[in-house]
Amino acid sequence: MNTINFHNGARSFRQLSAYLEARIRRGDWQAHEKLPSVRQLAQESGLHRLTILKAYQQLKECGLVYVRHKSGYYAAPPAVSARLDHVPAPVVFQGNMAALHQLPARYQFSQALIDPNLLPNHYFAEYMKEVFDLYPKLLGTYAQVQGDPELRELLAGYFRRSAQLHLDADELLITSGAQQAIHLIADIWIRPGDPVLVESPTYANAIDVFRQKGARLLSIGIQDGCYDLQEIEQMMQRYRPRLFYLNPTFHNPTGICIPVEQRKQLVDLAAQYECLLIEDDTCSDIYFDGKPPAPVFAYDTEGYTIHIRSFSKYISPGLRIACIAARQPWMSQLLAAKSLADGGSPLLNQKLFLHYFRSDRLHRHLDKLRIALRIRMEIMQQELDEAGWQYEQPQGGLSLWVRVPDHLSVPLLLRECLARQISLLPGSLFDIRERYEQHIRLSFSFASETQIREGMHELMIISRDINVQQRFE
Template sequence: MTNKPLIEPQKKQAHLTVDSSSAQPQSKHSFQTVYTYIQTRIQRGDWQAHAKLPSVRQLAEDTGMHRLTIFKAYQHLKEDGHVYARDKSGYYVQPPALQVLTNEAELGLPLFQGNLGELHRIEANYQFSKALITPNLLPNHYFAEYVKQVFDLYPKLLGTYATAQGDLELREMLQRYFTKTSQFHVHADEILITTGAQQAISLIAEVWIRPGDHVLIESPAYASALDVFEQKGAKLVLVNIDANGYDLVQIEQAMQKYKPRFFYLNPTFHNPTGVCISAEQRKQLVDLAAQYKCLLIEDDTCQDIYFDQKPPLPLFAYDTEGYTIYIRSFSKYVSPGLRMACIVARPEWFTPLLAAKSLADGGTPLLNQKVFLLYFTSNRLQQHIEKLRIALRIRLEIMEEELSSTGWYYESPQGGFNLWVRLPDHISVPELLARCLKQSISFVPGSLFDRHETSQQYIRLCFSFASEQEIRTGIQQLVAIAKDMESNSSE
């Protein structure tokens, strides 16, 4: 890995011109000019997957064509699968979900080229791509009991909207919870309830990113965060994370040079690597943030999913200057169906976030908040989490046991849901994924987490969604497919 920050290069903009010698620039074929122009730029890579395209009005002004002509071109591009539309937002580049292998086309296998969400939508018997807990490990019967209790306690619940900031009773409970477990003091007015961590990331991007802004982010990093920041037009400055944590010199140099809007990081059982940053590095990061007035966006989804000892306190607990915004998700291990998370921020950062949340959905569903409140404060939850840690550790050990004979490199995580595995250079990860998907085995290629090429030989294997037997059988099959590839390449 290089220690130099990397910024995504800007593409040189091309311009659409209309043949002025044409006697009928608005002829029935003029929309084809726009169609061809956009299609060509997409194909040559000027606009990447999910990039926002020029608006109908902008293209009409640039070309002198009628807006209906531009609209017709976009409609044809949409019908042909080159672009997709978002309501009240515009048109975006449609990523190719599948692409035929070019160097080994004789295999007849499709090469996956989509994003993480598209990969998750592919059904698989051996599911190692989803960093979620299988419903079989959740106390579903107890959930049903608590839902009934909620309606006894709050009989008018379904006829009531939640406030945009979130239920006060829930925020006061979280206030006490953070004081007790994370040793930081926060007022209920500094807590914003969100519909999952993904919404929290989107709200922060909406508030603080403008096209061209620099954003520090780990390499590798949570794939969906990368997509959100790029869609907002951010220039990503990548900083390395490995088994030793961060290169703090690299981070300080990046803060000095780029004056980034913020540094988005996942220091506790990092996704995808599983790394847990030391308390000492957390303190140093907080000091750097204060020195260079750089916001730290701390994404914490696995604080309670540890195997031996608790992780260090969140960055927010060490921050006395108020430069940390804390995202805490409970979705993955309390109840994924409730999509419960929160943002904790000091008053100077809080107001724009609340305004963005108000515009986004007016408030997370009140029913979800009350069910979560009742269950989260129960003794059953703590019993459930203890059992869950044991079950996940057993699944990790089974996965590592089945990989032990391969010689593949990985660091055993001390918590979380993922095993970050480096494959030998002679194994093509895209081809391995194509072969595995054909056999109903799914994993995530490292390229989805990295805008460098340093993670191309890595794969993320999630041990939380499959059963113990599915892990054993599925990993055995994955290893067999990889060995078959190696045998064929050596012939």
Template sequence: MNGDYLFKQVYDYVLHRIELNEWNENEKLPSIRNLASEMKVHRLTVLKAYQLLRQENRVYVKDKSGYYVQSREINKLESLVNPIVSAYVQKNHLSEIHQVPVSYQFSQALIDPNLLPNRFISDYVKKVFDLYPKVLSTYSTVQGDHELRQTLSDYFNQHYKTITHPDHLLITSGSQQAIHLIAQAFVKSRDTILLERPSYSSAIDIFRAQGANIVTVDIHPYGYDLEQIEFIMKKHKPRLFYLNPTFHNPTGYTVPLVQRKQLVQLAQHYRCLLIEDDAYYDIFFDQEPPPPMYTYDTSGMVIYIKSFCKYVSPGLRIAVMMNGQSSVVKSLLAVKSLADNGSPLLNQKIFLHYFSSSRLQQHVEKLRIALQIRKEIMEEELSVTDWQWTSPNGGLNLWVLLPSRLSTEDLLVKSLEQSISFVPGQICDPLKEPSSWLRLSYSYANEKQISDGLRKFINLVRSTQ
């Protein structure tokens, strides 16, 4: 039997017995030697399975004693009485939180629909049917509508001074699908990948579901520790590094230009794909951020994901992936054809004509002002606390540190009862460690809701201290 099969067999066996309560919480597990002998596998296979279970917070280790079943109290699986919250702790599904209807919505990193040009886009829908009367009678190509890819490549060439060809582009149904396609195309079970810590929770879910071995890289207000990244790349030889360097989700940090160039050089040297997720680039307040890392890539080591969902029309679900290597694009096309055989053509045509209009730039400029005002209102309300955060120059979120003695997981239960939602930091942590960080989005709630909701939330936090 191959090593991957044996590893999964041991992992599944141990996890199954824990879930059936055959091994109770805080009970010692069989030693690595004994379990390896019982299952007739190498001791390293058992060790790898125990280490993964430890990373997933299902077991813990005592020095010179062995591995033990993690208690449910620490796991937060019984203490959270709200079934929605329980689901997110076990599965890390951000959507579980979003499905709870609340009056003060601070978990959704989406833009208030009232700030989007809904009526203007509806006019373009009528125009598209006039220009393309058969648009509903045919599929798009798997790679995406050629007219849209040509328009986008012209835009990138002009805006970023790059040399991008329509064949380098692949249209996807949102950035989350793009990440999923990349995981399917390039990550096999037990492949090592790098993720920022914290990171976009859906990306964590996707790569974990693919069976990836996740190694984390800390992100700071100043960017990354490049020495740390080089050490990790040299030691682990990761398949890819998924990163969100511009108005990072959830922290709002932006990686400086010099580090972007150095990251590309490291990726080229260690043959590690950089997956640059760029959902917020155009939502800046004072000054435009540094150019994407993709613009410094000369060897095809960067797969650039540009999403337009946030600030144009979330319902259209339009994003684009770019890479200059034909072999990379072919691999992505293969998995895209299996996923949906091409994103909806109608959506692409509607987006194409709105994207090409002068109205789009006017909309984006007004949107930046509106979002900056909402961010400042949120920060003003938070200024009465001793909480900590770094004010971002763009994006949709504040990454806020509460007093260390507070559990954001328990706090979420109480907040939902008060019709307030936020994202606990643990959900954004690939290691799933308890955290006093939380993400507050200022983009979905209106100005009054931000003021009223934050005051209510601050009082709630104070009452739990």
């Protein structure tokens, strides 16, 4: 199956290289699998060996193949091509994060999910009955592609009152979680090779989605809770990215919050360089030091911001309800993409969410949730402090961004922790170049207080063992 067929009629090295690239990207050769030799290809194709060689060279320059001395060309693994910023990774990226989440864990510090015991599950059975009484034929019909109008009206009102976002129901699209929102956006606006700005560190799943679409990822650092706006401007000027994906409010994984002044300057830059700001906002209700500033979207008068707002995490992950706020012409394009992607999110889930969202229980729930999460965070911080580990002080969110001591190998720590069913995420997942090798992300939202204390104790014992081991080696 993995021979080359020349039905495609490649006649030049560029054509051949494009053809081989397409096949490598679709996974016709496994990572580290040997490609046909130059001699073999020349025989099969009738092309000159020099032409074949040039095609292979081009693929090498793109990081899609690598050479073993005196052996030949091999398909590069995703990690290799990922390290070269300008090279889109293979089409299907097997996210390590998803793989990690599937492992069994006694101490769950890897998923930034909220402990189901802290969620208002028991009310939903009640709402369910209400919803069926109100809409007996609810399950017999499709929802509007854009989402239930009643829910969109409610959310638009909520945004106007609570987040200074002035928008109409027509400027909202209901999606199946924030993950789908990111995917729709990537589907519309990223073609292979398109430059896309992301933060460093950034949300690992977003990296995967953008890579799947073939984006050329470029990253922007965050220092002391701020962007370097000069760096952003230079990047926009030089690469003309179509999108900048950002998470300015209780940033994942660091928990920082970008100040108002920078939010204002950012929308000016976006308009000047015609770069869409994709503002991912999943945690703005989980604050520890007071409410965050209004979203970037609120300061944008030119319409270059697209705002993703998820409620799943702290209301009901099981319903999978999020929304996108966008002005025209973006909303029309989003609607067309949503229509093709799944024809609209299920109506039942939207109506259930609506009934909870408009009750006054939401506010009480959030007040209690913030306290419960703060306690869990402080327990985790105590354990880290005792061990002398450094971490970013988060202003909100569900995780701690921890720097492990210099001598400690994170891959080793991860391996040993997973072996004892303590789950955590290595920092390298959060960066397009796999930097942050000495960082880990520990989520404090899922495990109970006791579990956090026990799990962190065990984690510290594991790290001391590794330390001793490393010294004797």
